[in-house]
Amino acid sequence: MAQIKVEKAKIDQKQTSLLIIGVFENEQNFSQSKELDPSVLTYIKETLDDKDFRGNFGSSMIVYTLGKGPMKKILLLGLGKRKQFTDEMARIAAGKAVLRAKELGTKEFSILQFSNLDEGLVEAMTEGIALALYSFDKYKAPDPESVKVEEVTILINSDSPRFQMIAEKAGHVAEAVNFARDLGNLPPNDCPPAHLASVALSLASEYGMKARVVERYEMETMGLGGIVAVGKGSNNPPKLIILEYNGAGDAKPYLLVGKAVTFDTGGISLKPGDKMDEMKFDKCGGCNVLALLRAVASMKLAVNVVGIVPSVENMPSSTAYRPGDIVKMYNGKTVEVLNTDAEGRMILADALAYGIATYSPKAVIDMATLTGAAIIALGANVAALVGNNKQLTDRVRRMAEKTGERMWDLPLYDEFHEQIKSTHADIKNIGGRPGGAITAAAFLSNFVGSAPWVHMDIAGTAWTQDGTYERSYNPKGATGFGIRTLVKQLSEEEKPPA
Structure with a gap:
């Protein structure tokens, strides 16, 4: 740089x-x-x-x-x-x-x-x-x-020392964004889940964080059925990647969860071939979470942050999960699989439930290239926010206004929960075309309990695509969208109340 x-x-x-x-x-x-x-x-x-x-x-x-x-x-x-x-x-x-x-x-x-x-x-x-x-x-x-x-x-x-410090902080954030772009732009043959796990371990070593990588068979023992189900169709085994940054002693941490599907064919519910190459970007939420931990650690922010990245490759094969399967998730709920291309919510749900049960966080934010419906609703330049805590959602959106990363919140009414009720299981993994971005969030809400939570659907903003507004600072490819907003939120969090 x-x-x-x-x-x-x-x-x-x-x-x-x-x-x-x-x-x-x-x-x-x-x-x-x-x-x-x-x-x-x-x-x-x-x-x-x-x-x-x-x-x-x-x-x-x-x-x-x-x-x-x-x-x-x-x-x-x-x-x-x-x-x-x-x-x-x-x-x-x-x-x-x-x-x-x-x-x-x-x-x-x-x-x-x-x-x-x-x-x-x-x-x-x-x-x-x-x-x-x-x-x-x-x-x-x-x-x-x-x-x-x-x-x-x-x-x-004006005097430069104060503003040089501002520039240095902004430089740390920009380096993290570019780090996420590097990961997001990697082709799937060079970035299986194991590669992201290796990156996380390197970050932990470099920045003094704690890291853990949970392997498939341990996940089976732990009951992480969603991640195992999605990942078992690939020869590249799934990983649950955990990074912990401690900058505030015993304070409750922020929990950041990022979807990292290193390549998404749709599985048995195979996607059309057109633009399937862009599904290397389906890992961008997870890449962003790794970059966020890098930024927080390099800036030495006085907060505690846990980053969890469920990483899989969604492939069709004789061992892949199928439409009609019923999967038991980490929190005990059962999910009827109607479409294997709705895999992101399956792995996020397990990661959210596990992270909340393990770390009792003060707030939870997940980032995911989750639904094409979010692009239909808000276009390719605005991320969708859905959550169970208005104060947290409003705070994320206010930070986004400062960074120029546009976000807008969608309502999570009871009717959307009705759409994902299943005849044969507790819930199903799709709720039909109407309100698709919201029913995906409604699905996730079954795994967060009462923890303050906001879901960020970055399907339209994680990489430059049809309809993307040209910004000089966003070259073609992965954008690192959302990192600057969440770093700003965490930076504000460390400041004492006025």
Whole structure:
């Protein structure tokens, strides 16, 4: 990852190959403009007067300084209308700055603070820069002509130590997001459940956490029937991965549970072949949970967090579970399987029930690429939230508003529970097409009891797909959606009440 620094410096003193200056739409003035060489400033103002560059959001224009100043080039970057400018727009604009810098082949550049300085702005700019720099090129031959950005300096007009700390925290979070992207983008032949288990053990060793990997036959003994049933169709055995971070003594932990189906064929209820390759992303919820524990540990947050990742490969075979099977789950409830492609809720249910019974958490949040119905309801840019605790759900959504990771809560009315009642078992694993995202959550609610719980369906947002809104900081592939929101929530949790 490139080094991102925050400095208090006058732009006429900062040696840089490229200076990026954000300009609001139809405005001539910008911070520290008087520090530019008069001839350069005059040229910029004439450009703005002539409307050659209007400052429309995302637009850009190169100004060559011809040696008049310590910077070789200036990039004017449009920020749109000042009144409409938000931290999310700052995040996107910073990402656009990175992409333009890469196009120009620069290894280093400086970027002027976009608007009035505060923590949110520096955090957003840092995240936009770090996330836009990401690329997944593990399987590509090296390009000898490519130039990687190695250093970025955010120039501010205030004391830098405080804001450097903000940037460093944001950098830890961005590193975790990119870590999750790396895992999510791995092809299924290189990422069976055993690989995720190995990653978890490495994280525990590196960051001083406690890790445990429960194997299939131990799961059978423990009664984790849902995970065993889904995983038994594959030659790659299922794993239950547990990571524990202790940063707050004996305090009750947050429990984070993430679905990690390393590849989902649908099992006996086989999916259509079109876009089945995207089912490598069905592990993104679990990848995100591993990344969240990495972020929390690297930031040394004063909270306790337990991450549980049930990981399976859902394959059709002579040993696969079948439509019509009745499976006994960890908490004793029986499930009639009507569709083997509704496997995520089966493994999540066991992991939730086990985690709550074992750790008595203060709150539970699960992340899963669970239903296509969530995409039909909210599109590919908004995650669905369903829970049993309004305070917790509202808190997650408020944090999401700060991070630009859009989420919306759906109601869990009694009628949805009726849809998953089974004739031959306690419940069935699908409730029909109506309200499919909610009936999936209704299924999960049978395994959380009274614990405060919110379910995050990230089926539309976990990777870039049809309908995904283009954001400069989200390259194609896994996005790491939800990590920044939950890290912010856990960071707020460690603060004492006002």
